[in-house]
Amino acid sequence: QKEVEQNSGPLSVPEGAIASLNCTYSDRGSQSFFWYRQYSGKSPELIMSIYSNGDKEDGRFTAQLNKASQYVSLLIRDSQPSDSATYLCAAPTNTGNQFYFGTGTSLTVIP
Amino acid sequence: EPEVTQTPSHQVTQMGQEVILRCVPISNHLYFYWYRQILGQKVEFLVSFYNNEISEKSEIFDDQFSVERPDGSNFTLKIRSTKLEDSAMYFCASSYQGTGANSPLHFGNGTRLTVT
Numbered sequence: 521q522k523e524v525e526q527n528s529g530p531l532s533v534p535e536g537a538i539a540s541l542n543c544t545y546s547d548r549g550s551q552s553f554f555w556y557r558q559y560s561g562k563s564p565e566l567i568m569s570i571y572s573n574g575d576k577e578d579g580r581f582t583a584q585l586n587k588a589s590q591y592v593s594l595l596i597r598d599s600q601p602s603d604s605a606t607y608l609c610a611a612p613t614n615t616g617n618q619f620y621f622g623t624g625t626s627l628t629v630i631p
Numbered sequence: 632e633p634e635v636t637q638t639p640s641h642q643v644t645q646m647g648q649e650v651i652l653r654c655v656p657i658s659n660h661l662y663f664y665w666y667r668q669i670l671g672q673k674v675e676f677l678v679s680f681y682n683n684e685i686s687e688k689s690e691i692f693d694d695q696f697s698v699e700r701p702d703g704s705n706f707t708l709k710i711r712s713t714k715l716e717d718s719a720m721y722f723c724a725s726s727y728q729g730t731g732a733n734s735p736l737h738f739g740n741g742t743r744l745t746v747t
Binding site for chain 1: 664666673674675676679681686687689720722729730731733735736737738739740741
């Protein structure tokens with residue numbers, strides 16, 4: 521069973537709209553979750569982390585965690601063409617010795 | 632802002648040759664990782680390293696692979712007898728407290744390995 525699962529997309533939104541990216545996880549013991557952005561040919565770049573149930577906001581980004589539903593999401597408000605990238609959800613594995621990455625969701629923001 | 636540094640950015644090698652990929656993690660980080668990403672595919676875990684020993688390795692990380700921290704700053708991945716299927720982007724990453732709540736991974740820019 522995959523520890524973290526994402527819809528691979530592609531997801532397309534018009535510029536200025538809200539992009540919603542989703543991730544589910546299997547290990548109920550998972551405590552922390554991370555969203556990374558990866559441009560084509562580049563390395564993953566940390567956007568946000570979330571540890572507590574509820575919402576966490578940072579600029580145009582909001583991460584949401586629902587531990588009861590084992591669900592993590594990332595909302596991008598006022599989407600810009602520069603937000604076009606693949607977004608990776610990551611969580612520590614139950615061994616605590618590595619992070620497991622989802623397959624990523626490809627986002628395209630259309631000008 | 633401190634960053635993870637990887638060299639070289641691109642390595643081309645012939646099948647059967649040995650390659651060493653080099654990384655300088657963030658200086659106060661204690662946990663080190665190698666991941667790889669085959670073109671168009673997901674980021675895959677290879678190995679984690681703490682306190683001068685391997686913490687965990689994946690099925691990919693077989694006897695062909697080895698890691699070393701030869702001094703206080705470098706962290707290397709050696710691939711012996713490279714195969715065509717080893718062609719991928721290899722990412723080094725480090726974290727301060729392993730997989731703790733406030734301890735995300737910080738990635739280097741990657742080494743693109745091409746085996747011909």
